[in-house]
Amino acid sequence: MYGGGNIFDELKADGVELEDPVKLEAFEARIRRGEKIEPSDWMPQLYRKQLIRMIEQHANSEIIGALPEGTWITRAPGFKRKMALMAKVQDEVGHAQLLYSAAETLGKPREKMIEDLINGKSKYSNVFNYPTFTWADCCFISWLVDAGAIVNQLANVKGSYGPYCRALDRICAEESFHLKYGHHCVIYLATGSQLQRQMFQEALTRWWAPMMHFFGPSDKISMHTEILMKWKVKMGTNDDMRNQFLDMYVPKIWELGFTLPDRNLKKDTQTGRWIYTEPDWEEFKRVINGGGPCNKERLEVRRIAEERGRWVRQALKSPKTNYVTPLA
Amino acid sequence: MSEIALKELLYKMADDQLILGHRNSEWTGMGPLLEEDIAFSSMAQDKVGQSLALYTLLLQLGEHEPDTVAFTRDAQQFHNCILVELPNGEYDFSLIRHFLFDTAEALRFQMLANSSYEPLAQLARKIRGELRYHTLHANIWINQLGSATEESTGRLQRSLEFALPYALGAFEESAYETELISSGIFIGEKMLKDQWVTQIETILQTTNLRIPDWKLIQPVFGGRAGHHSIHLSLLLEEMSEVFRIDPGAEW
Amino acid sequence: MGAPSFEITQDKLRYSFGLINRMTIPPALNSLDPRVHRLPITGEPGPLVPLAPLDQFGTFEVFVQPKDGKPFQHEGIVHAPNLKMAYVLAKETFTRRFTCISMYVVETRNVMVSPMSEGDMNAYDLIDEESVSYNVGEKTRYEIYHLMKRGKQQVHVGSVEASHPQEAFVEAKQMLNSEKAVHNIWAIRTRDIQFTSPEEKDLWLTLPEKKFRDAMEYRGGEKLKQFLEDRKRHPRYE
Numbered sequence: 001m002y003g004g005g006n007i008f009d010e011l012k013a014d015g016v017e018l019e020d021p022v023k024l025e026a027f028e029a030r031i032r033r034g035e036k037i038e039p040s041d042w043m044p045q046l047y048r049k050q051l052i053r054m055i056e057q058h059a060n061s062e063i064i065g066a067l068p069e070g071t072w073i074t075r076a077p078g079f080k081r082k083m084a085l086m087a088k089v090q091d092e093v094g095h096a097q098l099l100y101s102a103a104e105t106l107g108k109p110r111e112k113m114i115e116d117l118i119n120g121k122s123k124y125s126n127v128f129n130y131p132t133f134t135w136a137d138c139c140f141i142s143w144l145v146d147a148g149a150i151v152n153q154l155a156n157v158k159g160s161y162g163p164y165c166r167a168l169d170r171i172c173a174e175e176s177f178h179l180k181y182g183h184h185c186v187i188y189l190a191t192g193s194q195l196q197r198q199m200f201q202e203a204l205t206r207w208w209a210p211m212m213h214f215f216g217p218s219d220k221i222s223m224h225t226e227i228l229m230k231w232k233v234k235m236g237t238n239d240d241m242r243n244q245f246l247d248m249y250v251p252k253i254w255e256l257g258f259t260l261p262d263r264n265l266k267k268d269t270q271t272g273r274w275i276y277t278e279p280d281w282e283e284f285k286r287v288i289n290g291g292g293p294c295n296k297e298r299l300e301v302r303r304i305a306e307e308r309g310r311w312v313r314q315a316l317k318s319p320k321t322n323y324v325t326p327l328a
Numbered sequence: 329m330s331e332i333a334l335k336e337l338l339y340k341m342a343d344d345q346l347i348l349g350h351r352n353s354e355w356t357g358m359g360p361l362l363e364e365d366i367a368f369s370s371m372a373q374d375k376v377g378q379s380l381a382l383y384t385l386l387l388q389l390g391e392h393e394p395d396t397v398a399f400t401r402d403a404q405q406f407h408n409c410i411l412v413e414l415p416n417g418e419y420d421f422s423l424i425r426h427f428l429f430d431t432a433e434a435l436r437f438q439m440l441a442n443s444s445y446e447p448l449a450q451l452a453r454k455i456r457g458e459l460r461y462h463t464l465h466a467n468i469w470i471n472q473l474g475s476a477t478e479e480s481t482g483r484l485q486r487s488l489e490f491a492l493p494y495a496l497g498a499f500e501e502s503a504y505e506t507e508l509i510s511s512g513i514f515i516g517e518k519m520l521k522d523q524w525v526t527q528i529e530t531i532l533q534t535t536n537l538r539i540p541d542w543k544l545i546q547p548v549f550g551g552r553a554g555h556h557s558i559h560l561s562l563l564l565e566e567m568s569e570v571f572r573i574d575p576g577a578e579w
Numbered sequence: 580m581g582a583p584s585f586e587i588t589q590d591k592l593r594y595s596f597g598l599i600n601r602m603t604i605p606p607a608l609n610s611l612d613p614r615v616h617r618l619p620i621t622g623e624p625g626p627l628v629p630l631a632p633l634d635q636f637g638t639f640e641v642f643v644q645p646k647d648g649k650p651f652q653h654e655g656i657v658h659a660p661n662l663k664m665a666y667v668l669a670k671e672t673f674t675r676r677f678t679c680i681s682m683y684v685v686e687t688r689n690v691m692v693s694p695m696s697e698g699d700m701n702a703y704d705l706i707d708e709e710s711v712s713y714n715v716g717e718k719t720r721y722e723i724y725h726l727m728k729r730g731k732q733q734v735h736v737g738s739v740e741a742s743h744p745q746e747a748f749v750e751a752k753q754m755l756n757s758e759k760a761v762h763n764i765w766a767i768r769t770r771d772i773q774f775t776s777p778e779e780k781d782l783w784l785t786l787p788e789k790k791f792r793d794a795m796e797y798r799g800g801e802k803l804k805q806f807l808e809d810r811k812r813h814p815r816y817e
Contacts, residue, residue, distance in 0.1 A: 040694075063362075067615075071612035071613070071614060071615065074353065074354060074613065078399065079395055080791065083373055083380075083791045084791055086356065087373060089356050090365075090366055090370065093356065093359075093366055097672060098655060101655055101656050110658065130585050135570045135579075165730060166730070166732065170655075173677070184797035185579070187802050187806075188578055188579055191806045192579075195577075196577060206585060255803075255807065257810060292585075301618065304621045305357075305358040305360070308358075308419065311480060313360060314479070315472075315477045316664070318661060323636065324688055326655075326687060327656075328732065362658075363668035363672050366671050366672050367668055367672075373789075454784070454785060456781055457782050461670065461782050464667060472661075
């Protein structure tokens with residue numbers, strides 16, 4: 001799960017003019033026909049670079065995203081929740097594996113991607129830089145952050161790069177359990193005791209701002225996305241994705257009797273678009289650049305995991321089987 | 329058939345599975361290798377699922393609901409062996425524990441596939457595939473890491489020597505041992521332990537690890553009677569943290 | 580609304596510490612997450628020291644048979660130190676969900692790949708039979724896979740006997756070519772593959788029963804409906 005499609009750094013769309021025009025036209029024609037680009041095909045440098053970055057960020061988001069929910073595995077209330085959460089967080093690690101593998105087909109080894117993550121060189125979805133204080137916070141992520149990720153994933157599965165689309169197919173299939181599980185948890189909190197309802201209402205109030213940040217900066221301030229849309233790397237604008245999410249889930253939140261901390265939030269029945277208080281994009285920038293409550297901890301946990309595992313990997317490494325770029 | 333003897337057997341098995349499954353789940357998201365993280369988590373889920381199946385057999389024998397039994401009992405009411413409650417330590421300890429415990433568990437269920445208590449025999453036969461994977465995984469990891477580098481062999485050796493007294497504690501005999509054997513429910517801890525020793529040695533022989541002198545190892549008993557280390561109460565406090573907010577609530 | 584309430588305040592930390600301050604291992608990180616709080620101090624905090632060389636494992640392709648009678652299909656890759664470990668790891672990475680009755684793995688380096696065809700062309704037509712030398716050595720079995728559409732995955736179609744990979748492609752062209760255009764062909768020497776033995780098929784015995792991972796188990800519709808009806812009758816949640 002992740003807020004995919006929006007790339008958190010400024011896009012510099014240069015270099016395309018240096019590509020072979022004949023090859024470029026054939027490449028773009030293939031995309032227009034709706035055919036997938038496979039690893040053995042010619043592709044512009046920018047396409048390769050942007051895809052690696054996008055898939056890598058998605059993979060990073062999955063492995064980091066395993067942490068705010070993972071913390072509640074040992075504390076999940078009851079067998080049903082315990083086993084479900086174990087499976088869900090495991091799937092997130094699995095998704096990271098699938099996505100790193102897809103990015104590897106473009107030429108960057110997995111270890112290099114993990115190194116860049118830990119060194120702060122590559123990013124991941126901002127929403128995971130916040131702590132899950134309570135079980136209800138965990139349920140918020142399981143339901144609504146996953147729902148947001150699914151909106152992105154369903155759009156991206158129609159993208160142009162074969163390996164990424166295949167990874168997303170598999171991910172979407174596994175996510176259907178995640179979404180239903182998340183909603184199920186929240187329904188139980190909503191229909192439970194006063195304390196359970198309050199726990200979720202507080203979590204909702206806390207997480208709404210990061211959720212509004214989830215789909216990335218507003219279209220008015222996002223730059224240079226046209227070429228990514230043409231190449232079907234980006235399948236929808238940030239605002240479109242955000243609007244789709246609001247349309248699908250705000251009614252479901254309200255139907256449970258919860259309130260959202262935005263008095264302006266409502267659907268314009270004429271345009272069909274949701275109106276809301278413009279999120280604080282300065283705050284978004286501050287957090288994604290390291291200023292959030294959990295940024296340091298998230299990377300530190302990954303770094304420790306890599307360090308603790310180093311003796312295992314070193315011991316098993318053999319010169320007989322060397323790294324090879326995956327085929328598909 | 330002595331119902332107390334049967335229930336005691338079921339409780340200790342269920343408690344072993346639950347506590348070890350819980351411990352192993354602590355590695356999810358923090359494993360040494362993505363694919364191994366996934367594999368270890370699957371096995372943890374299997375164990376928790378198996379504990380649920382065993383608590384469900386107990387429910388059918390008149391005990392309380394599995395959630396109540398698992399999430400509200402105190403440490404001294406648990407009958408797991410101390411081995412499974414110990415903290416995870418580094419991956420070498422977790423792997424050694426996985427190897428020692430899962431080998432015993434697979435043998436135990438193999439024996440129970442012929443139990444006179446039909447529901448237990450059925451369960452044992454049903455989960456044989458899961459146990460096959462657990463032992464396949466453990467054996468391959470111990471074999472490969474135990475013959476790799478000085479560091480990996482050294483770490484595994486130290487963990488092995490630390491864990492063995494606790495592992496032997498898993499075979500602590502029940503007060504109802506003779507009844508279990510005579511009624512055909514289970515052929516007993518002694519038989520299990522003997523087969524386990526043979527199996528452990530077979531795998532260790534394929535590595536550079538030193539096989540212990542069994543005569544010199546003192547088993548750490550007590551878990552089966554509810555005498556646990558401090559680690560179990562800390563584990564249970566964490567495990568039941570949300571549940572205890574409102575034990576009557578539905579989550 | 581007031582200030583963002585994600586601050587990790589003293590009383591939140593105190594509560595967590597009440598739970599975990601009896602741990603004897605000194606914490607690496609002050610965290611509300613008990614697992615993280617327990618993590619041992621490892622290495623130096625901060626950026627990872629570059630690993631030289633990268634301890635990257637080899638690559639292995641994974642094939643899954645979803646049901647009896649259906650062919651094996653390529654699913655993806657695992658990184659592993661060797662073939663046996665790749666099998667053990669692939670089992671959970673690729674067959675822990677959905678349906679599966681068998682699986683096998685092979686090192687990526689042992690997968691021979693034909694060129695990818697364009698448009699309606701058949702990739703078999705790109706194979707130049709003239710340039711291939713036959714009966715160069717002992718014949719051995721090769722498994723053959725077809726990609727029938729870009730975007731899909733390789734599916735097993737049969738096996739041939741050949742003394743080297745190029746010859747295997749030619750044999751496959753003669754014996755396994757289809758009327759519909761094949762976009763890409765893979766050939767793998769059978770003995771390079773780590774298969775599932777008949778006894779090992781037990782590994783997937785309980786897979787269909789893992790209901791706790793099915794969306795179907797989490798239908799909250801009834802509870803929700805009841806709640807909405809109650810709300811209409813007694814609007815107390817305002």
